[in-house]
Amino acid sequence: MSQQCVLAIAEQSDAAFRKITYEVLSEGRRIANSLGCPLTAVVLGAGEDISKELGEYGADRILVADNQALREYVNDAYTNVIADIIDKENPCVVILGASTQGKELSARIAARINAPLAMDCVAVQVENGNLVITRPMYGGKILADVALDGNPQIAAIRPNSMSIVKTAGAGSVEKLEVDLGKTDLTFVEKNLETGKVELTEADVIISGGRGMGGSDFSVIEELADLLKGAVGASRSAVDEGWRPVSDQVGQTGKVVSPNLYVACGISGAIQHLAGMSSSRVIAAINKDPDAPIFSKADYGIVGDLFEIVPLVIDETKKIKA
Numbered sequence: 001m002s003q004q005c006v007l008a009i010a011e012q013s014d015a016a017f018r019k020i021t022y023e024v025l026s027e028g029r030r031i032a033n034s035l036g037c038p039l040t041a042v043v044l045g046a047g048e049d050i051s052k053e054l055g056e057y058g059a060d061r062i063l064v065a066d067n068q069a070l071r072e073y074v075n076d077a078y079t080n081v082i083a084d085i086i087d088k089e090n091p092c093v094v095i096l097g098a099s100t101q102g103k104e105l106s107a108r109i110a111a112r113i114n115a116p117l118a119m120d121c122v123a124v125q126v127e128n129g130n131l132v133i134t135r136p137m138y139g140g141k142i143l144a145d146v147a148l149d150g151n152p153q154i155a156a157i158r159p160n161s162m163s164i165v166k167t168a169g170a171g172s173v174e175k176l177e178v179d180l181g182k183t184d185l186t187f188v189e190k191n192l193e194t195g196k197v198e199l200t201e202a203d204v205i206i207s208g209g210r211g212m213g214g215s216d217f218s219v220i221e222e223l224a225d226l227l228k229g230a231v232g233a234s235r236s237a238v239d240e241g242w243r244p245v246s247d248q249v250g251q252t253g254k255v256v257s258p259n260l261y262v263a264c265g266i267s268g269a270i271q272h273l274a275g276m277s278s279s280r281v282i283a284a285i286n287k288d289p290d291a292p293i294f295s296k297a298d299y300g301i302v303g304d305l306f307e308i309v310p311l312v313i314d315e316t317k318k319i320k321a
Contacts, residue, residue, distance in 0.1 A: 005040045005061075006032040007089060007152070009082065009096035009105070010054065012046045015071075019201045020097035022057055023162040027124060028095045029058025029169070034126035035092065039169060042085055044078060045070035048173050055171015057164070063089075065176040072187045073101050079108040080181035086113060091152045093131060098156035099200060100254075106156040116150040120255070122161040122278065131155060141270070159200045160257030161278060197230040199247065204229030204260045207249055207276075208237055211265020211286065211305060215242040219309045220264060226316050232256065232276075234266045250275035264305040268293030285309065 008028035010021045025041060032039040041059035043051045047066045054062050065081060086094060086109070094109070096102045098120045110117035122143070123134035131153045133146045148155075199205065206224040208217050208231070217231060224231045233243035235250050249256055251274040261279035266272060268284070268291055276282070277296055284297035285305045294300045301308055 005038045005089060005091045006035065006093045006095060007086065007091035008039060008041045008059070009094065009102075010041055010043045010046075010051075011097055011099060011101060012043065012050070013073075015046050015050060017046075017050065017053075018097075018099070019164075020099050020102070020157075020159045021054075022164045023159065024095055024097050024157060025054055025057035025059060026165045026167070027157055027162045028093075029165070029167050031093055031095065031124060031126060031131070032058070035129065037092065040089060040091070042082065044081060045072070048175065051173055052171060055169045056166050058167040058169045060170045060172070062171060062173045063176050064173055065178045067178055067180070069180055070178075072190060073105075074183065074185050074187050075104055075108060076183045076185050077180045078105055079112055080183065081178045082109055083112045084179065084181075085176070086152065094152050094154045096154075096156055098158050102156050106154055110154050113152075114150075115152050115154050116148040117154040117156065118146050118148060119156045121155050121157045124155055124157070136274070141274075158255060158257065158278075197224075197228070199230050199232055199249065199254050199256055202230035202256070202258050204262075205232045205249070205256055205258045205276075205279075206230075206262045206264065207232035207234065207266060208243070208264050208305075209234035209266030209272075210236040210240070211267075212237060212242060213265075215240075217243065219306065219313070223262070223309055223313050223316070226313060226320070227260070229258070229260075234269070234272050263293050263297070264309060266293055267291045268296060 011018045038060040040061040041054045043064045051064045118133035121133045125132045131148045137144045204227040208220045232249040233247040238248045251271040257278040259280045263284045282297045283299040284293040285301045289302045
């Protein structure tokens with residue numbers, strides 16, 4: 001494997017880096033140290049001012065393509081630009097986040113340059129100059145070690161699975177003039193729910209399931225607001241139309257790894273557990289003492305969530321006061 005550099009793809013939204021970027025840089029720095037090569041960060045659609053900070057997370061070089069057409073993520077334009085950068089830089093490893101954007105982008109890049117890709121990585125080791133990736137399989141029921149063969153090797157890391165470590169790099173910034181190439185997609189508009197914490201970036205998630213009994217999630221939302229967290233939902237709650245698909249946690253929804261995950265009225269189907277089992281602390285509230293969720297929970301309360309959650313809210317308010 002060539003050891004020219006490790007290439008880390010940053011992810012930004014509205015000229016602010018997402019949390020996954022710092023995880024990618026931190027892990028990229030560790031891989032680069034193991035390979036004895038420099039770490040190069042790539043920033044698309046954001047300026048030099050915010051890009052400089054990536055040097056604090058180990059980037060030796062920071063390639064900035066502050067093109068107006070790249071301010072918003074459009075898959076084919078990003079794929080064209082990053083594929084060109086990979087061709088010029090000839091990295092041994094490309095690392096990015098397995099966010100919603102990163103999963104789509106990494107798959108397109110791997111297909112474009114015919115390179116091996118490991119998705120949803122929760123650990124990365126370097127053995128004999130090659131990456132050995134640990135990733136969940138079969139709905140999270142097992143962890144598999146996967147050896148990549150090819151060049152460059154692409155790793156998309158699961159959000160919240162890697163620690164963020166500040167490590168000073170040279171941080172030299174280089175502006176790029178890029179060719180967008182042929183693009184068939186056009187950005188039209190973006191609508192955001194202001195003040196809402198993104199599930200995959202939340203440190204605290206309070207989720208509701210079928211036990212909520214309807215679309216009134218106000219008690220869940222109040223607790224989430226108090227803890228500065230996000231509201232999630234099981235697939236059954238989403239299928240009932242009680243919550244939007246964007247709130248769904250699970251194998252067919254979003255995979256999350258917060259510091260605290262509270263499951264309210266969620267039985268714990270294997271598909272749901274696959275999406276939240278890597279949370280640092282799991283608390284469950286359910287009427288059924290035999291609910292599968294309790295087998296994964298660090299703390300469990302058997303009872304009515306509509307009686308218990310208000311008590312938790314009251315105690316939380318007292319602590320905060």
